Amino acid sequence: MRLGHVCFVLTTFISISRASRVTLGLEGDYGVRLEGEGDKAYIKSTIKLRDYDASVPTYTLAARPTTVFRPRSQAAFESARLRSLRHNQNEKVEWDEVEMLGPDVDDKHTLAQLARMTGNAYAMPGWKNWYDIDPEWNTSFPIGWDPDSPGFRGHVFVSSDSSIAVLSIKGTTINGPTSKLDKYNDNLLFSCCCARVDISWVFKTVCGCYRCGWKCDSGCLSEAVAQDSLFYSVGVNLVNNLTAMYPTADIWLVGHSLGGALASLLGTTFGFPAVAFESPGERLAANRLHLPIPGSDLVSTIPWHAPVTHVYHTADPIPQGACTGPLSPCVQAGYALETRCHLGGSVVFDSVMKLGWRVDIRRHTIKEVVGMLEREGVEWNEHGRQVPPRVIEEGCIDCFKWEFGEFDRLDSASLPESRCK
Numbered sequence: 001m002r003l004g005h006v007c008f009v010l011t012t013f014i015s016i017s018r019a020s021r022v023t024l025g026l027e028g029d030y031g032v033r034l035e036g037e038g039d040k041a042y043i044k045s046t047i048k049l050r051d052y053d054a055s056v057p058t059y060t061l062a063a064r065p066t067t068v069f070r071p072r073s074q075a076a077f078e079s080a081r082l083r084s085l086r087h088n089q090n091e092k093v094e095w096d097e098v099e100m101l102g103p104d105v106d107d108k109h110t111l112a113q114l115a116r117m118t119g120n121a122y123a124m125p126g127w128k129n130w131y132d133i134d135p136e137w138n139t140s141f142p143i144g145w146d147p148d149s150p151g152f153r154g155h156v157f158v159s160s161d162s163s164i165a166v167l168s169i170k171g172t173t174i175n176g177p178t179s180k181l182d183k184y185n186d187n188l189l190f191s192c193c194c195a196r197v198d199i200s201w202v203f204k205t206v207c208g209c210y211r212c213g214w215k216c217d218s219g220c221l222s223e224a225v226a227q228d229s230l231f232y233s234v235g236v237n238l239v240n241n242l243t244a245m246y247p248t249a250d251i252w253l254v255g256h257s258l259g260g261a262l263a264s265l266l267g268t269t270f271g272f273p274a275v276a277f278e279s280p281g282e283r284l285a286a287n288r289l290h291l292p293i294p295g296s297d298l299v300s301t302i303p304w305h306a307p308v309t310h311v312y313h314t315a316d317p318i319p320q321g322a323c324t325g326p327l328s329p330c331v332q333a334g335y336a337l338e339t340r341c342h343l344g345g346s347v348v349f350d351s352v353m354k355l356g357w358r359v360d361i362r363r364h365t366i367k368e369v370v371g372m373l374e375r376e377g378v379e380w381n382e383h384g385r386q387v388p389p390r391v392i393e394e395g396c397i398d399c400f401k402w403e404f405g406e407f408d409r410l411d412s413a414s415l416p417e418s419r420c421k
Contacts, residue, residue: 061103061104061107061109061110061113061114062103062104062106062107062109062110063101063102063103063104063110064101064102064103064104065099065100065101065102066099066100066101066102066273066307067097067098067099068097068098068100068102068271068272068273068307069095069096069097069098069271069293069294069307070095070096070098070270070271070272071093071094071095071096071270071271071292072093072094072095072096073093073094074240074270076091076093076094077093077269077292079091080092080093080292081289081290081291081292082226082290084290084292085222085223085226085289085290093292095294096271098271100250100273101164101250102250102252102273102307103252103273103275103309105275105309105311105347105387105390106385106387106389106390107387108373108386108387111275111311111347111373111387112370112373112374113133114166114254114275115256115277115311115366115369115370115373116131116132116133116370117131117133117155117157117166117168117254118168118254118255118256118259118260118275118277118366119131119256119366119367119370120133120155120168121153121154121155121168121169121170121171121255121256121259122170122171122173122256122366124142124145129367131370141155141156141157141158142154142155143155143156143167143238144234147177151178151181151230151231151234152169152170152230152231152234152235152238152262153169153170153178154167154168154169154170154255154259155168156168156242158246158249163248163249163250164249164250164251164252165242165246165249165250165251165252166251166252166253166254167238167239167242167251167252167253167254167263167266168254168255168259169235169253169254169255169259169260169262169263170255170256170258170259171255171256171257171258171259171260171366172186172257172258174333181230181231182258183334183335184206184230185230185231185258186258186280186335186336186337187206187334187335187336188206188207188224188225189225189258189261189280189282189285190261190280190281190282190284190285190336190337190338190339191206191336191337191338191339192216192284192336192338192339192398192399192401192402193209193210193216193221193399193402194206194207194208194209194210194216194221194224195335195336196210196336206224207220207221207224208220209221209224211407211408213403214401214402214403215402215403215404215405215407216402216403216404216407217404217405217406217407217408218288218404218405218406219406219408220408221288221404222288222289222290225285225288225289226288226289226290231258231262232262232265232266232289235262235265235266236266236269239251239253239266239269239270239272243270250272251270251272252272252273252274252275253266253267253272253273253274253275254274254275254276254277255274255276255277255279256276256277256278256279256366256369257277257278257279257280257318257364257366258279258280259276259279260274260275260276260277260278260279260310261276261279261280261282261285263275263276263308264276264279264282264286264306264308264310264342264343264344265282265285265286265289265291265343267306267307267308268286268291268293268306268307268308268343268344269291271307272307273307273308273309274307274308274309274344275308275309275311276308276309276310276311276342277310277311277312277366277369278311278312278313278316278318278319278364278366278369279310279312279319279342280318280319280321280337280339280340281319281321281339281340281341281342281396281398282339282342282343283339283341283342283343283396283398284339284341284398284399285339286306286343293306306343306344307344308342308343308344308345309344309345309346309347309390310342310343310344310345310346310347311346311347311349311369312346312347312348312349313348313349313350313351313357313363313368313369313372314348314349314350314351314352314353314357314359315351315352315355315357315358315359315360315363316359316361316363316364316368317330317359317360317361317364318330318337318361318364319340319342320340321337321338321339321340321341321398322340322359323335323337323361324336324337324338329361330361338398338399339398339399340396340398341393341396341397341398342393342396344392345390345391345392345393346390346391346392346393347387347388347389347390347391348388348391349372349380349388350380350388351363351372354378354379354380355372355375355378
């Protein structure tokens with residue numbers, strides 16, 4: 001794996017009780033390797049700091065006090081999740097209400113800079129699609145870029161005093177070494193029932209949970225997501241290692257598309273703020289993963305406490321669950337991106353009305369998002385805001401045509417395998 005560098009300077013100009021500015025600039029050299037795979041993956045790092053050069057240009061991100069609910073014990077969280085998944089039993093999780101600095105999602109410059117960090121999850125420094133955050137520090141802390149590890153990829157940015165770490169997670173790549181696993185995770189997390197769209201998918205589904213007509217076995221789905229969603233599992237281990245490396249840091253997660261959904265699921269798991277750009281709806285995946293939430297011993301179907309902000313625009317059909325049907329480019333390319341309900345809240349830019357964009361799958365790229373966020377002079381609502389308000393998606397329903405239940409518990413005579421699976 002190539003060694004990378006990450007360079008940040010952190011300065012908080014005003015009290016945590018008010019909005020703060022986080023300044024990022026060139027400060028230290030970090031060498032990092034991700035060793036092993038799956039549940040045996042771990043990080044090796046070396047850090048060499050050098051004197052700060054005040055002449056180096058900096059960018060400033062806006063941060064604000066953010067309240068999150070964090071499981072007191074990650075082991076207890078995982079135990080409760082697995083007990084619910086495997087035995088349909090509840091197990092109490094203790095939660096801590098924590099105040100930390102999180103990204104100010106009302107600040108357009110901050111969103112644009114986080115989008116650039118997110119775009120860099122698809123590249124390495126020096127590549128033509130690498131985004132300049134600052135001309136003087138085009139380097140990063142790479143994760144999963146070993147050619148022999150074609151799965152979970154991204155970059156980590158860490159402040160010089162290790163007080164803030166930003167994990168940027170790569171989304172789907174259509175052609176490349178990660179494409180096969182990207183597509184597998186997409187179809188497992190965002191389809192209604194194992195990527196079954198029409199009869200042509202009978203021999204191409206990612207799991208075997210279909211049960212006649214519009215019926216799908218929910219227990220089977222939970223087991224499939226829990227056991228086979230490799231990126232979520234790798235992400236859990238990665239964040240565990242990051243928290244061990246930087247035990248006092250405020251950790252932010254960002255990502256685009258599949259990467260955004262993973263950032264959201266991991267943020268919900270650990271109680272860390274996440275910003276997801278153009279992500280398909282991941283609320284159904286969170287329920288199938290049986291993620292516990294604060295304030296309840298039950299697995300909620302509407303986990304409002306998720307510390308997640310989704311950022312997307314109306315010309316992209318994917319986060320709206322509209323790239324479906326046999327003639328859609330998603331289905332024709334073999335993707336069942338059917339979900340649209342998101343965790344946390346959403347900041348939705350009306351690019352169709354304000355910019356005159358047509359709904360087009362080509363508007364899904366992070367390049368389009370960065371360009372949109374860096375446009376000047378656009379008022380995104382009647383109040384003249386540069387960023388639309390964050391809202392909760394109330395009343396959202398995924399996969400309304402489908403009936404989900406424990407159909408595998410029915411008598412085998414009433415559910416012939418040869419006809420229904």
